[in-house]
Amino acid sequence: AQSVSQHNHHVILSEAASLELGCNYSYGGTVNLFWYVQYPGQHLQLLLKYFSGDPLVKGIKGFEAEFIKSKFSFNLRKPSVQWSDTAEYFCAGMDMGRRALTFGSGTRLQVQP
Amino acid sequence: DAGVIQSPRHEVTEMGQEVTLRCKPISGHDYLFWYRQTMMRGLELLIYFNNNVPIDDSGMPEDRFSAKMPNASFSTLKIQPSEPRDSAVYFCASSPGTGWGGGYTFGSGTRLTVV
Numbered sequence: 001a002q003s004v005s006q007h008n009h010h011v012i013l014s015e016a017a018s019l020e021l022g023c024n025y026s027y028g029g030t031v032n033l034f035w036y037v038q039y040p041g042q043h044l045q046l047l048l049k050y051f052s053g054d055p056l057v058k059g060i061k062g063f064e065a066e067f068i069k070s071k072f073s074f075n076l077r078k079p080s081v082q083w084s085d086t087a088e089y090f091c092a093g094m095d096m097g098r099r100a101l102t103f104g105s106g107t108r109l110q111v112q113p
Numbered sequence: 114d115a116g117v118i119q120s121p122r123h124e125v126t127e128m129g130q131e132v133t134l135r136c137k138p139i140s141g142h143d144y145l146f147w148y149r150q151t152m153m154r155g156l157e158l159l160i161y162f163n164n165n166v167p168i169d170d171s172g173m174p175e176d177r178f179s180a181k182m183p184n185a186s187f188s189t190l191k192i193q194p195s196e197p198r199d200s201a202v203y204f205c206a207s208s209p210g211t212g213w214g215g216g217y218t219f220g221s222g223t224r225l226t227v228v
Binding site: 034036042043044045046049090098099100101102103104105106 | 144146148155156158161163168169204206208216217219220221222
């Protein structure tokens with residue numbers, strides 16, 4: 001069965017620190033991968049997506065993610081976080097045969113000023 | 114476009130009462146999804162529709178839950194009777210059928226509290 005796992009449940013960083021959030025997927029075939037962000041009290045917003053091509057994907061707000069097929073990973077990175085990046089981050093996957101997204105359990109990021 | 118519109122934003126109800134959540138997808142989007150978010154279980158897909166037809170309802174927890182999409186611009190999720198364990202945030206999302214650039218557009222959610 002398709003699945004997406006996020007092992008970091010809660011991450012605390014200081015402003016300007018570098019960020020890397022882990023995401024691993026388990027899919028049998030072609031997979032599309034996404035990162036969503038949910039700011040406190042708000043709905044989910046798309047940060048970036050990977051369909052095919054260049055495995056390094058750049059998204060909004062300075063975020064990027066790298067698809068590493070051999071490691072079944074799609075980690076989210078940002079070189080220097082800001083207090084405003086405090087939010088919950090969800091990795092999600094979709095196989096080509098089923099249109100619905102499967103979400104990971106989420107990682108709560110807290111950035112301290 | 115106003116985005117995906119959900120109502121109500123907050124709902125508090127007593128155990129045993131019927132609850133109806135509403136969603137208006139983005140005009141022209143062919144897919145509509147209902148998700149439930151809780152601390153314990155994260156984001157769970159309940160059901161999704163394509164062109165108003167339910168495609169996969171395997172995530173609907175039990176017979177107390179039902180969802181309909183009578184037309185392209187409206188969907189409901191009904192819980193009857195409601196129980197305290199149904200307390201969660203319910204999100205609706207939509208996406209286009211073709212020319213899809215990826216990703217859903219989510220509504221702001223309905224926070225349901227069953228007491």
